[in-house]
Amino acid sequence: MGPRVGEQRRDERLVVGAPHVDLQIVPAVGGECGGEGEHRVRRPPPLQTEEYLQAVFGSRRPAFSEEEVDQLVAARLARQRVVEGTPPCTAFSFVHDEAALRRRVGGKMVLRRQLERLLDVGQRRNVEIQVLPLDREDNAGLGGPFHLLRLREGSTVAHNEVQRTSRLISERREIQILELRYGVIRAQALPPRESLAFIEKILGET
Numbered sequence: 001m002g003p004r005v006g007e008q009r010r011d012e013r014l015v016v017g018a019p020h021v022d023l024q025i026v027p028a029v030g031g032e033c034g035g036e037g038e039h040r041v042r043r044p045p046p047l048q049t050e051e052y053l054q055a056v057f058g059s060r061r062p063a064f065s066e067e068e069v070d071q072l073v074a075a076r077l078a079r080q081r082v083v084e085g086t087p088p089c090t091a092f093s094f095v096h097d098e099a100a101l102r103r104r105v106g107g108k109m110v111l112r113r114q115l116e117r118l119l120d121v122g123q124r125r126n127v128e129i130q131v132l133p134l135d136r137e138d139n140a141g142l143g144g145p146f147h148l149l150r151l152r153e154g155s156t157v158a159h160n161e162v163q164r165t166s167r168l169i170s171e172r173r174e175i176q177i178l179e180l181r182y183g184v185i186r187a188q189a190l191p192p193r194e195s196l197a198f199i200e201k202i203l204g205e206t
Contacts, residue, residue, distance in 0.1 A: 047094065047121050047129075050077060052114045055106030083127065092127045095141070095182075095189050098134045101202050108206060115203040122196045130189035131198045140184040148178060 048056070053073045057064055064072065083092055096118070104111045122129040132139060146160045158169040158178045169175065190198055 047080065047083070047118055048076065049110070049113050049117050051110050052106055052117075053077070055110055059105075083121065083124075093130075093186070094128070095130045095132060095185050097132050097139075097141070098198075098202075101131065101199060102206075104206075112203060112206050115199055115206065118199055119196060119203070122192070122199070128192040129195055129199075130186060130192055131195040132185065132189040133198070136188055138188055140181050140188060143181075146178055146182075148175075148182060 050073060053076050054069065057069045057072050101115065101118075105114075118129060121127055132141065144160070144162050146158055148156060148158050150156045155170075156175050156179070158175055160167045160169060169178070189195065
């Protein structure tokens with residue numbers, strides 16, 4: 001059976017997050033919701049709850065059919081098993097814009113459970129979650145979401161999803177620019193421990 005709507009299947013073993021990690025990529029969804037693209041400075045395998053994903057894909061215009069929404073949500077949840085099913089030696093790095101953490105996609109309770117999900121995953125020793133606050137005057141991620149992936153043999157590729165476009169980047173010069181940009185984004189964001197405390201604060205305000 002071929003890929004379902006919006007899916008791209010890859011057999012390579014790839015790295016997601018920091019440049020030194022190694023993992024098995026499962027189906028990756030292409031052509032994501034543009035609004036969600038605004039949520040992430042950078043987007044590796046997602047950390048969203050099922051109901052949050054339902055709200056994201058359910059708000060897409062032109063609208064997806066119920067079957068398409070179910071397929072896209074299932075594919076996104078499958079990607080999360082990359083994070084949850086890998087050994088502790090595999091490292092993951094995520095940076096979230098504060099706006100994404102405050103936008104009530106699906107309503108107040110859906111957002112609360114999404115924030116709780118981030119706090120839960122952020123407790124893993126091999127996961128670092130950072131937040132880029134809205135009061136930061138510099139934001140190197142304004143160019144849009146992207147994520148870096150390293151092939152098992154050591155080469156790095158990038159994946160960029162904007163609106164209905166999904167692009168795999170392998171040109172070395174572009175990879176160097178994105179690696180530099182991500183390093184700057186992480187430096188601009190709060191450290192992981194402060195970021196989790198920040199998410200807890202937002203949860204208390206939600």
